Amino acid sequence: xxxxxxxxxxxxxxxxxxxxxxxxxxxxxxxxxxxxxxxxxxxxxxxxxxxxxxxxxxxxxxxxxxxxxxxxxxxxxxxxxxxxxxxxxxxxxxxxxxxxxxxxxxxxxxxxxxxxxxxxxxxxxxxxxxxxxxxxxxxxxxxxxxxxxxxxxxxxxxxxxxxxxxxxxxxxxxxxxxxxxxxxxxxxxxxxxxxxxxxxxxxxxxxxxxxxxxxxxxxxxxxxxxxxxxxxxxxxxxxxxxxxxxxxxxxxxxxxxxxxxxxxxxxxxxxxxxxxxxxxxxxxxxxxxxxxxxxxxxxxxxxxxxxxxxxxxxxxxxxxxxxxxxxxxxxxxxxxxxxxxxxxxxxxxxxxxxxxxxxxxxxxxxxxxxxxxxxxxxxxxxxxxxxxxxxxxxxxxxxxxxxxxxx
Numbered sequence: 167x168x169x170x171x172x173x174x175x176x177x178x179x180x181x182x183x184x185x186x187x188x189x190x191x192x193x194x195x196x197x198x199x200x201x202x203x204x205x206x207x208x209x210x211x212x213x214x215x216x217x218x219x220x221x222x223x224x225x226x227x228x229x230x231x232x233x234x235x236x237x238x239x240x241x242x243x244x245x246x247x248x249x250x251x252x253x254x255x256x257x258x259x260x261x262x263x264x265x266x267x268x269x270x271x272x273x274x275x276x277x278x279x280x281x282x283x284x285x286x287x288x289x290x291x292x293x294x295x296x297x298x299x300x301x302x303x304x305x306x307x308x309x310x311x312x313x314x315x316x317x318x319x320x321x322x323x324x325x326x327x328x329x330x331x332x333x334x335x336x337x338x339x340x341x342x343x344x345x346x347x348x349x350x351x352x353x354x355x356x357x358x359x360x361x362x363x364x365x366x367x368x369x370x371x372x373x374x375x376x377x378x379x380x381x382x383x384x385x386x387x388x389x390x391x392x393x394x395x396x397x398x399x400x401x402x403x404x405x406x407x408x409x410x411x412x413x414x415x416x417x418x419x420x421x422x423x424x425x426x427x428x429x430x431x432x433x434x435x436x437x438x439x440x441x442x443x444x445x446x447x448x449x450x451x452x453x454x455x456x457x458x459x460x461x462x463x464x465x466x467x468x469x470x471x472x473x474x475x476x477x478x479x480x481x482x483x484x485x486x487x488x489x490x491x492x493x494x495x496x497x498x499x500x501x502x503x504x505x506x507x508x509x510x511x512x513x514x515x516x517x518x519x520x521x522x523x524x525x526x527x528x529x530x531x532x533x534x535x536x537x538x539x540x541x542x543x544x545x546x547x548x549x550x551x552x553x554x555x556x557x558x559x560x561x562x563x564x565x566x567x568x569x570x571x572x573x
Contacts, residue, residue, distance in 0.1 A: 210529035218447035247544025262315025300534035310499030318492040325369040352522035402520040419453040430460030
């Protein structure tokens with residue numbers, strides 16, 4: 167399937183001629199993307215409202231401060247996602263190369279004294295008026311668009327030549343270096359994994375991907391030797407060895423998950439969110455969800471993410487089969503982004519991975535992440551819209567043409 171997707175013939179696609187009395191079946195947003203995304207958003211609203219009340223009171227703000235802020239960013243994100251329906255994918259393909267330079271500049275801005283904003287020892291934000299914006303969230307989408315443009319141009323060469331496989335990963339390595347200076351190893355790993363996954367889906371040889379992965383391991387291994395990262399790793403391996411230090415977050419998350427049992431303790435009844443579990447409304451919101459909704463709620467959320475990511479990848483396959491190589495790779499990248507980030511966040515909350523500062527897409531409170539995830543979903547909906555518009559099945563219009571009207 168991977169080879170077929172890559173070797174699909176490139177051809178210019180003309181809009182189908184209008185047929186009198188007929189209209190495209192689907193110019194509506196794809197329900198298999200829209201429904202799980204909206205349900206996850208609704209679950210996120212409920213959980214942010216539940217998990218953030220105690221934190222808001224502790225910070226001396228309104229009990230619903232974080233919930234209102236969360237809703238504002240959702241509204242802005244939905245508006246941006248809907249607006250993307252008017253931006254053709256061909257335009258994004260034309261500007262894909264300049265976006266590479268823009269992504270480098272955005273990450274470099276964070277490191278400029280006076281521009282970057284530091285929170286909890288990490289300089290990852292830039293102050294934009296009423297809020298801080300985490301540049302790497304926008305960079306993830308820019309990297310996907312750039313890599314998709316590169317692979318659309320050189321798909322055949324990537325399958326056979328090591329050097330052409332190497333280029334996009336060098337770019338990912340440069341961005342990872344800038345991210346490690348912030349420091350943000352979690353986002354660096356996600357971006358590297360997204361680019362590597364897209365290159366592999368483009369048909370790159372296993373041996374090339376393996377060699378490049380082996381080259382990246384020493385870099386991430388060296389970065390992991392930072393004292394605070396070593397404490398996270400040791401806290402992950404044996405959290406009870408330092409239960410009030412490096413292992414505190416993991417222990418509290420596991421307690422929350424265990425308390426949920428099968429049906430949960432009920433919405434709003436979580437105890438761990440009451441200052442026991444740090445970042446209960448952001449990085450560790452999944453643990454609060456598991457406590458309040460139980461195993462059934464966890465399985466339901468996992469099923470929604472699986473449905474959403476699977477549908478996005480299917481749209482990518484559809485685009486490849488219709489010769490829309492660039493659109494297909496963009497869909498693959500967005501699917502990998504949402505899937506990998508959700509997997510890492512859930513793995514951290516369940517104690518399967520060391521602690522990382524990554525939000526749970528569409529659920530966690532986090533303005534930058536929420537905005538860009540919704541924008542990415544808007545891009546996917548645009549891809550599906552173009553496929554339906556140009557290749558969709560036609561059906562009879564409910565409104566018959568007026569007598570004497572012509573196409």
